[in-house]
Amino acid sequence: MASVAVIMADPKQSEERLKHESVAPPEEIDKGSMCDEIVGSSGALQKVLSLVSKVAPTDATVLVTGETGTGKELVARAIHRRSRRSSRAFVCVNCAAVPRDLIASELFGHEKGSFTGALQRRLGRFELAEGGTIFLDEVGELPLETQIALLRVLQEHEFERVGGTRSIQTNVRVIAATNRNLQAAIATGTFRRDLLYRLNVFPIDMPPLRKRGEDIPLLVEHFVDHCARKVGKNIKGITKESLDLLRSHPWPGNIRELQNVIERSVIMCETENLSVDKTWLSWLAQQPPATEPKVPLDLSEKLAGLKIA
Ligand SMILES: Nc1ncnc2c1ncn2[C@@H]1O[C@H](COP(=O)(O)OP(=O)(O)OP(=O)(O)O)[C@@H](O)[C@H]1O
Ligand SMILES: [Mg+2]
Numbered sequence: 001m002a003s004v005a006v007i008m009a010d011p012k013q014s015e016e017r018l019k020h021e022s023v024a025p026p027e028e029i030d031k032g033s034m035c036d037e038i039v040g041s042s043g044a045l046q047k048v049l050s051l052v053s054k055v056a057p058t059d060a061t062v063l064v065t066g067e068t069g070t071g072k073e074l075v076a077r078a079i080h081r082r083s084r085r086s087s088r089a090f091v092c093v094n095c096a097a098v099p100r101d102l103i104a105s106e107l108f109g110h111e112k113g114s115f116t117g118a119l120q121r122r123l124g125r126f127e128l129a130e131g132g133t134i135f136l137d138e139v140g141e142l143p144l145e146t147q148i149a150l151l152r153v154l155q156e157h158e159f160e161r162v163g164g165t166r167s168i169q170t171n172v173r174v175i176a177a178t179n180r181n182l183q184a185a186i187a188t189g190t191f192r193r194d195l196l197y198r199l200n201v202f203p204i205d206m207p208p209l210r211k212r213g214e215d216i217p218l219l220v221e222h223f224v225d226h227c228a229r230k231v232g233k234n235i236k237g238i239t240k241e242s243l244d245l246l247r248s249h250p251w252p253g254n255i256r257e258l259q260n261v262i263e264r265s266v267i268m269c270e271t272e273n274l275s276v277d278k279t280w281l282s283w284l285a286q287q288p289p290a291t292e293p294k295v296p297l298d299l300s301e302k303l304a305g306l307k308i309a
Contacts, residue, residue, distance in 0.1 A: 038078060111163040118163065242276040
């Protein structure tokens with residue numbers, strides 16, 4: 001399973017910058033998930049993968065939408081990996097995780113003395129991503145004034161550091177993601193319409209797992225394989241009852257929830273056949289029975305799904 005180093009800033013450039021300026025400590029920069037494969041063979045996922053292949057080689061801004069845990073970040077990484085920028089940095093910023101009064105400095109950097117605590121010049125994420133891709137997760141959480149600065153980056157390819165007077169030219173591809181309804185945010189005045197138009201050059205909507213049930217066996221196989229290897233167990237299959245259980249669950253937490261249930265089941269498993277405890281699937285009882293066709297149970301069957309290495 002290929003994992004990818006996502007920060008690949010130009011070493012010469014970084015070294016030069018480090019001499020003069022402070023940068024975000026490496027632990028603040030996203031290292032990528034443990035596995036960057038996109039698994040699944042459903043029509044809905046194939047449509048997404050086809051969009052990824054089309055848009056990746058361009059420099060177009062992409063807006064990835066979809067419920068939590070549907071793979072928005074995974075898709076953003078795939079776009080970067082398949083782009084001409086793949087040897088440069090992929091920098092993630094979770095806009096909801098940074099305090100509102102610090103987000104501008106986080107994205108665009110600040111000059112020494114620009115606010116209390118700004119003891120030295122600091123580079124922002126856009127400068128760290130130069131030549132590469134920036135992934136703005138939960139972009140709907142950006143405060144309005146930062147939305148204006150982002151719009152300028154997208155339109156003019158320039159920004160100023162907080163407290164700075166000089167415009168800095170930037171060559172960074174923007175991929176944004178949200179699980180919020182941005183149209184509704186526009187209606188309530190918390191998101192700029194012009195920014196949505198700019199971000200939405202190439203929209204990709206991730207389908208929820210409940211609408212691509214045929215991907216579940218492949219995903220189960222993939223996660224069991226991964227988790228079993230991690231904990232050093234030999235698991236050959238899954239009980240029919242458990243697979244039926246997984247197929248009939250509505251998965252409000254989507255693939256992340258499935259991944260977590262499998263990890264827990266693998267840790268608990270004491271035989272070669274995995275079984276899933278139905279009490280771990282709390283919503284199951286409220287759901288109607290699954291009507292999907294029966295599927296192979298043997299985990300040794302090779303993945304027939306599409307993968308992006
Ligand atoms: N098709 C897939 N194949 C394999 N793993 C997947 C797939 N889709 C998602 N995952 C895994 O599920 C987890 C959640 O995916 P990801 O973080 O990309 O979701 P997200 O849409 O960004 O979620 P959130 O909105 O909560 O940030 C990750 O561990 C990811 O590797
Ligand atoms: Mg995410």
